[in-house]
Amino acid sequence: MTEGRVIPDAASLPATRDAGLRRRPSAVGGAFRLRAALPRPWGAVIAVASSIAILALWEFVARLGLTTPLFFPAPSEILAAMGRMFSTQHLAWHAWVSTLRVWGAFLLAAVMAIPIGMAMSGFRPVGAALEPAIDFIRYLPVPALVPLSIIWFGVGEETKIFLLWLGTFFQLVLLVADDMRRVPNEYFETAYTIGASQAQALKDVAFRAMLPSLIDNLRITLGWCWTYLIIAEIVAADSGLGFVIWAARRYMKTPEVMAGVVLIGVIGLATDQLLRAIHRRAFRYL
Structure with missing residues (x-):
């Protein structure tokens, strides 16, 4: 010692x-x-x-025959049905139409939700004014609003986009507000110290700081948008995966119904993995 x-x-x-x-x-x-x-x-x-x-x-x-094919067909039967639908029912075109609808509604929701969510969190009067209404609307079931959407927009493409937007926007805007709320106040104080304006602090400081979590939330809400596709495409539709699934259900063609559902899952999985890869590459420092 x-x-x-x-x-x-x-x-x-x-x-x-x-x-x-x-x-x-x-x-x-x-x-x-x-x-x-x-x-x-x-x-x-x-x-x-x-x-x-x-x-x-x-x-x-x-x-083994433990399930009834009418209600629960084998994966091989579903795959065979999907092959027939690609060759005889233009399934690829229906998938393309649904993808355009989902992305159109999703991008519209994102363009609206990002500035509104940032304003709700950055300016307390805006949050106090908008948050009660947004909280109320986001709990309304989208299927219950189908009759109103037909009354407002008819049975055209606008109704489908509106229903997809409705199921995405009100969830996303609150997630954006939470992302903005997590930006440390020290970031803003530093920006003001070096002479930044409020607009510059929002654009160059807050938006960049919240961008990694914002992209994750966009990826999650894109999945939610896909879940409302069937609801949107049963409204006087003659195209899209929802239309294909609904038409097959009418004639109890279970393999074709499940083929449409599986294709939606495959498209969603591929999109999700692509967005995750972009996130990893863009934010390697995380």
Whole structure:
């Protein structure tokens, strides 16, 4: 002991080192620790393997006759029905029409929700004026508003876009307001110190600071927009995946119904993965 410090015995050092090695988790067990990192290739392998396992189990159960094909067809029957629909029912064109409708309504909702949400969070009087009405409307069920939308807009394309917008805008505007609320006040104070105006603080400071979480929220609400597609496309529609699904349901063609549903899921999954890849590339510092 020198001046209050204890110098460990050299003999104890190997034991300490060995104990640390014993406490270190293995590569396999470490992946199951709370919030442990998972190598990206392993994540893709696990995702593909689990999806194949689910489909194989589904096919096996259907082939054993444990389900009724009319209500729960096998994945192979759904895939065959999808192939027939692509070749004889112009399924690719219907998917394109639905994609345009969803993206049109979603972009309209985003263009409106981003400035309104930022204003609600940045200026307290705006938030106090708008938040009660937005909270009220976002709890209204969209299917219940279908008759009103027909009265207001008729049975044309405007009604479909309105219903998709309605299911997206009021959720998104509150998420944008929350993103704006999380921007630290120190950012604004620093901007004002160097002579920035309010408009510059909003555009160059707040918007850039909230951009990573904003893109994540846009990705989530795009998925919500797709969930309202069937509701929007049963309103006097003659095109779109919702129309295809609804027409097949009328004749109890369950494989075709599920083929349309699966195609919506595939388009949504592909879009989501693309947006996630863009997010990772754009914000590598996170």
